[in-house]
Amino acid sequence: MSAVSEIQNAGNGAVGNRNIVVQARGVSKIFRRDAFEVTALDNVSIDIAAGEFVALMGPSGSGKTTLLNMIAAIDRPTSGQLLVLSEDIFLLNDEQTARWRNEHVGYIFQTFNLMPVLTAFENVELPLLLTNLTQQQRRDHVTTALRLVGLGDRMHHLPRQLSGGQEQRVAIARAIVTDPTLIIADEPTGDLDSHSATEVLEILKRLNENFQKTVVMVTHDPHAASYAHVVRHLEKGMLLPIGG
Amino acid sequence: MTLTHFVTKNAFRNKRRSLLTVGSITFSLLLLTLMMTIWRSFYLDKGSEDSAQRLMTRHKVSLANFLPEFYRQRIRSIPGVTHVVPITWFGGKYKDDKAENFFAQFGTDPTEFFKVYTDYKIPPEQAAAWQHDRAGAIVDEHMAKKYGWKVGDKITLKGTIFPMNLELTIRGIYNPPTSTDTLYFDAKYVEESVRWFRGSAGLFASLADSPQSVGRVATTIDDAFRNSPQPTKTESEKAFLLGFISMLGNVKAFILFICGAVVFAILLVSANTMAMSIRERTREVAVLKTLGFPRKTILALFIGEGVTLALVGGLIGSLGATGLVGLVAKGGGFFAGLSVTPGTMGVALLVAGLVGFLSSFAPSYTASRLNIVEGLRHIG
Structure with missing residues (x-):
């Protein structure tokens, strides 16, 4: 029996017939360092429906980012099964996984991670260089993405010429320029002042509400979590029950 | 923007280091082109048609x-x-x-x-x-x-x-x-x-x-x-002239040794630069992979950087050698008629490209295999 059918058979009633984007069943992740083993995730099961805005909260080392990385297919579980967009992404080879990420996932980092030698426009264009779009099509996509985050007038600025909030908005534009289904944000407001943080959260909310993007966000900040439909807590690698 | 544009921007992102690297490759390739030109002139040039028909007879x-x-x-x-x-x-x-x-x-x-x-x-x-x-x-x-x-x-x-x-x-x-x-x-x-x-x-x-x-x-x-x-010793005019060169010692071995040393030195310089450049961008590599850049593209991007730097240095070096050889040849004497041919320039550029490729391959390969999670954790 394939992982897909196993998970579908085991699907819990909570999500019912909704279109499920992320289905995790018994996912564990154990890091081995020398003779020590650290359990980052312990038997985590979670369903995230399409169009949901989910916040993952928890103390440092609780496994939030590890779970996020697995959903984005940049890390692999030690055990358990994980379907993202109905695909068992860990059956894909490295090249296929990279393409899958490029097409389906937009990743927003806490520290922006823009290429310092590229302008805002070029940073946003970067993921599109892997597609078959023409130069004009790429230009249109980038312009649209940058306007959407309110940076239509900062296209040709280098990251060092932008404020932290503006850099993060460029990073959001880069994450959405390929029109992914899933937006993964790892503490996107962690390095921002409250004003910039609110701007970024408003953009994420708009992407979720107006463009039906599924957003999975890791945060420590209760204010940021208040933008989410669902808040899930992790502690010592275990996912606490809703409301737990 | 294209990937080539991205490669070029990255190759020259640290201007001082890039200039020093290009400078060292330029100087080395200038020397290499000079040596190859002398080699060609001494050992490969056939001379004029008339010269090829001339014989020199001397006491054995x-x-x-x-x-x-x-x-x-x-x-x-x-x-x-x-x-x-x-x-x-x-x-x-x-x-x-x-x-x-x-x-x-x-x-x-x-x-x-x-x-x-x-x-x-x-x-x-x-x-x-x-x-x-x-x-x-x-x-x-x-x-x-x-x-x-x-x-x-x-x-x-x-x-x-x-x-x-x-x-x-x-x-x-x-x-x-x-x-x-x-x-x-x-x-x-x-x-x-x-x-x-x-x-x-x-x-x-x-x-x-x-x-x-x-x-x-x-x-x-x-x-x-x-x-x-x-008794006599008769040889072609070219061989006769080479006899004078051999009086200086084993010129062939000397030229080969210099060429080998030059290539080895630039290989080390270039490899060091590329290794440093790639290592300090470990996090960027992880970001590129997160954005969906596959291993092959990452490998090509970094090798492209190494080859670009080496080719720029090689081009300046061989052009410099062309000018220098022109000046030396103007002085006449033993080096009269010496010139850098397009073939010699081509070989110099090929060597430069090869040096760029070899020096960047190992760090680029390591970068392409980078674990994204570890790369994102990298501080540096």
Whole structure:
């Protein structure tokens, strides 16, 4: 029996017939360092429906980012099964996984991670260089993405010429320029002042509400979590029950 | 933007380091191009067609030993030989011992000289004037310009080997295929003044009827004098000139050693730069992979950076070498006629590209295999 059918058979009633984007069943992740083993995730099961805005909260080392990385297919579980967009992404080879990420996932980092030698426009264009779009099509996509985050007038600025909030908005534009289904944000407001943080959260909310993007966000900040439909807590690698 | 544009921007992101790397590659490739040019000139160039038909016959023991003048007739009678002239090194001093006043001076037979040196061009009236003046001399165009000589000027060469001074009048200015910085005069002038030299010649230059007969003619000449008191060694003009180069030592090994050292040094410099450059961008590599860049593209991006830097250095270096060789060749002498060919430049660029590829491959490969999670955690 394939992982897909196993998970579908085991699907819990909570999500019912909704279109499920992320289905995790018994996912564990154990890091081995020398003779020590650290359990980052312990038997985590979670369903995230399409169009949901989910916040993952928890103390440092609780496994939030590890779970996020697995959903984005940049890390692999030690055990358990994980379907993202109905695909068992860990059956894909490295090249296929990279393409899958490029097409389906937009990743927003806490520290922006823009290429310092590229302008805002070029940073946003970067993921599109892997597609078959023409130069004009790429230009249109980038312009649209940058306007959407309110940076239509900062296209040709280098990251060092932008404020932290503006850099993060460029990073959001880069994450959405390929029109992914899933937006993964790892503490996107962690390095921002409250004003910039609110701007970024408003953009994420708009992407979720107006463009039906599924957003999975890791945060420590209760204010940021208040933008989410669902808040899930992790502690010592275990996912606490809703409301737990 | 294209991936090429991205590669170029990254290659020159740290301007000081990129300039220093390009500078070191430039200097190394300049040296390499110079060495390859000298190698080509010494060992690969065939010279002019006429040069390929010319043979030089000297005493088998040493260039310092004279040959009997009558050998000329014997050589002339050998099938395949069309003309023969004696060539004798005079070794006189012009003005003083300064290096800039040193040039080759040879005694020869003006009546037959241009029949052997058919690729040397001179106005017929100047050739005739030289043939009719026993104290006449001809000089090459480059030399005439260098010393400001013109037809009719008188020069004195103080004998160092021969106990006499030559009072010569310049009767002609000839134009060889490549500058020779050589003065020719009538050998009879010396013969008349120096008794012990009469009936002798330093060596003989002869012209074969075709390039194909050169080998056979050389063997026949040497066979003819094998058991005589003055055995000969006959070789092509090119081989004869290479004999002078080999007097400097094992020039081939010397050039190869320098080339090898140069390539190895730039490989290390370039590898160090690329390793540093890639290591400090570990986090960026992880970000690129997160954005969906596959291993192959990451590998190509970083190798592209290494190759770009090396090619820029290589191009500047080989262009610099072209200019430098031009300047050296203008000075005449041993390096006259030296030039950097497009082929040599191509090889230099190929070496540069290869150095760029080899130096960046290992760090690029490591980067392409980077674990994204570890890369994102990297601080540096």
